[in-house]
Each structure stands twice: as structure tokens, then as C-alpha cells.
Amino acid sequence: MSEGLNYTFLIDTFFIALSGVPITLLVTIVALLFALPLGFLLALTRINQVPILNWFSRIYVSFVRGTPIIIQIFIVYASVPLILSLFFEKYNININVYNINPIWYAFIVFSFSTTAILIEVFRSALSTVNKGQLEAAQSVGLSNFQAYRRIVIPQALVVAMPNICTATVNLIKATSLGYAMSLQEITLKAKVAANVGYNYVEAYIDIFLVYIILCSLVEYGFKLYEKRLRRYKYVSA
């Protein structure tokens, strides 16, 4: 039964898998664009102990960290069409909810989960900045907003960067679960190609390689950026 690897298929499918990269990156970037500001704001509510929002973000973070992402996908994929169809029925909007591009669900799920992860990242990063820094900034006449923008955030960002990098890599990995929503990304494209001739081993080797290349590049990019950011850290030294 052993026929070895089908090398032509291996090479062809590698490019098919590669063609899924833009979708993966699009979902990742949209999720990050959504999650970075929101995560930061919610982290501020945790640190400043804003009454109701504080509890909300605690429960939110606990839920996202406590449940597998695939189940979050299932829940969104099952509930959003239900809610939308009720909504459309009520207002007589003639849109079939089952024709919505799955990428919208992907945006919702991954923004939702990444926000929670980033709340924790920013919270721990902000708590490493000495309170005296904020007080000193205010005492020389900076407004609260200026103090955060010029003094606190640059310092917190240096601490947060490695964790943001990990979160991004995890997000890229998590988009591989988009197949459950029939999102046309790396995994699904290669899998569909493999269905024709049952060349699953080759297809998964390709997917494996694409993710390694993608994640290594992202990690490398973050490392370069971290180096640039680090100049904030040694100014006072």
C-alpha cells in the first residue's frame, strides 16, 4: 500500500494553499484593527476600576479564555443567522441570511476572541508602568490624554509587544478553524484540493509549511519592530 508521496501534487497544492494566505491575513488584520483599540480601552476600565465595565470585561475575558475557540465559532455561526433572520423578518428586509459571506462571521468571532486576549495583555503591560510616571507627567502640565500618549503607552508597548506577537501568531493559527464556517482560507483550500485524490498527507504537509512560513515572518517582523521600540526603554539609562 505504500506508494510514497505524490510530489507533483505536493508542489501544486502548496500554491493552492498559498492562495489562501490573503484571506487569512485579511481576517487577522481586521480582527487586530478591531481588537487593539477596544482591548486597550477595556484594559483601562479594568485598571481604573470603572464600575460596571470592569465587571463586564472580567466576565468577558474569563469566558473567552475558558472556552475553546471552535465552540465560540459554533455559537456565533449558529446564533448570528438566527438573530439576523428575526431582525430582517421584523423589518421586512429581503436579505437571505444564508447568503452572507462567511468572512463576516470570521471577523466577528476572531475580533471577539482577540479583544479578550488583548485586554489581558494591555492590563499586565500597563500595570508594569510605574504610577509615578503618570503623576510626574501630569505634574509638568500634560493632560491625561497627553500623559498616556507620550509617556505611559510607549513604555507599556515595549512590555506588551512580545505578548501582542504571541496573540497575533495564535490568531493566525486560529483562523485555520475558519473551515468550520467554510471560510476559504489556507486549510480549507488545500483540503478541498486533497478531496479529489485522497492526497491528505501531502495537503497537510503543504498547510503545515505555509503556516510555518507565515508565522515565522510575522514573528520576525515583530522582532524588528520591538528593536525599534526599545529605544524608549533606554532613554533614561
Next chain:
Amino acid sequence: MEKYFDISYIWNSLPVLLPFLRVTFMVAGLSIIFGTFFGLILAVMKLGKSKVAQKIANFYTTVLRCTPSIVLLFLVYYGVPALADNFGLYLHDLNTAVFVVITFTLQFAAIMSEVIRSAYESIEKGQFEAAVSVGLSPLQAYRRIIFPQALVVGLPNFGNGLIALLQEGSLAYTIGLIDIVGKANLIIAANYNTHALEIFIALAVVYWVISILIEKFFGKLEKVFSKGKQTINTN
């Protein structure tokens, strides 16, 4: 007409789902045992003097960190029997749980190697030297001095790794393991794909509760083990 959303499905599915936690826990438990052991070997390789061993261990960790669990799962599921064919072994009928355990052992080992390495490196060299200088053998120094201190440092990361493993383990249903997620999908199929949302909510609740319990347990454990620890009080 039937309701779209019926909350009673959540309650009714829980007693059916919970017995299948046994499978989930068994797979996770075996992966933790093997993964910790394998991770220890990797950590020793990383901390050792051999440059080649360091390179290999670091490369392994990087690769595993960059691979989505689902991809690794299928790679193992299809790849291991295909590889075994070359050696004349027929593994296609193997229980799916075995493939799941192999996958998560590989993955957990990568996590654990970093946890162990960082915990070990957080302990000052002077501790070991001091222990040896008062007459302990190196083995005793590791067992009595280094290990108890490194354990405290490593515990929170170990707990996080455990929760991560449990959650990634939910993907095992994709290769046909009937754990709690697999059972949930069977229930939904038996309901002709209706009321999927309720079942998934029940599933989310189960995972959420388990994660909170693990977190609480590790918090307690950390307190117990760090009772001898003295740090500068910064407040």
C-alpha cells in the same frame, strides 16, 4: 410552530454530555503525562552545553508553536499510518484516541519545554553553588533547592498550558473522537441539525466551568508551594 431557541435543550443535554468528559480528560491526562516528560527532555537539551541539541530543541519548539493544532492533528492522523506503512506496519485501524494523544503530546511538550526552561533560568546560579558548597550532592541540590523554587515559578505557566491543552483538545472531534464535543455534534445530528445553538452553549458552559476550576486550583496550589518563599515586599 416550534420555538427557535429553547433553553430547556441546554439543561437536557448536560446529563448526556457530562459522561463524555471522561474521554476528554483521559486524552488530556495522557497528553500531559507524556508531554511533560518529553518537554523535560527538550528543556534539558535547551539548557545543556551541546549547541546541536540546543538548535534541535529550539527548532522543534518554533515549528510546533507555528502549527495550528488542527493541522498537526490531521498531519498525525494521516501521516503516522502512512509513515508506518513504509516500515511494514499497518496502523490505519488504530483507535483515534491514540492519534489525538500523539498530537497533543507533541504540542504540550513544546509548551512545557519553555515553561521548564524559564522556571529553571529564573533560579539564580548562586543557589546551586551555595547548596553544593554546604556539602549537598548535585542531585540533592537540584531536588532540595532548585526544584522547589522552580516549581513555584513554573506553576502558573503550567496551569495556563493545561487550560490551553484542554481547549485545543476540543478539536479532537474532527478526526472522529467521541469526546464531549463529538457527542455534542452527535446530539445535534440526531436532532436533524436543529437547536444546535443550545447544545453549543451547554458545551461552552462545561468548558468555562472546568477552566475556572483549574485556574482556582492552580491559584491555591501556588499559595501552598510558595509558603517558604521570601521576596521583598513592594507596596
